[in-house]
Amino acid sequence: MGSKVAVNSDSKISFTCSQCNHFLKAPVILKGERVNCPECNGTIRIPRKSSVIIERKTKMIRCDYCHFPIKVEVGKHITTCPKCLAKLSVPLQKDEQ
Numbered sequence: 001m002g003s004k005v006a007v008n009s010d011s012k013i014s015f016t017c018s019q020c021n022h023f024l025k026a027p028v029i030l031k032g033e034r035v036n037c038p039e040c041n042g043t044i045r046i047p048r049k050s051s052v053i054i055e056r057k058t059k060m061i062r063c064d065y066c067h068f069p070i071k072v073e074v075g076k077h078i079t080t081c082p083k084c085l086a087k088l089s090v091p092l093q094k095d096e097q
Contacts, residue, residue: 015047019082021058021071040068040082064088 012025022039032048057074068083072090079088 013046017042017044019044021073037082042082061088061090 011028013028013031014023014025016023017037017040019042020037020040022037024037026035026046030046032046034043034045036042037044058071059074061070061072061079062068063070063081063084063086065086066081066084068081070079070081070088072079076090077092079090080086081088
């Protein structure tokens, strides 16, 4: 899945990291550039085009191995820790069962 994007009036592009969903802002001039997310250190590309922000329900879990906080979409059953790369099972919430 790609990043969610919105452009605001102060020449910054707002988007979320496609790996950890951390909210980021960058100068519009950097559109298309690859950067490291300050939250998960994953390599991401600043989106070139803007689109409507689509809100997704998310929940926070911690890696079973390194205890890194990870934001995952509700309904996702498996994820990878962006810090230690461990494969993790995501526990279901009551409303997901």
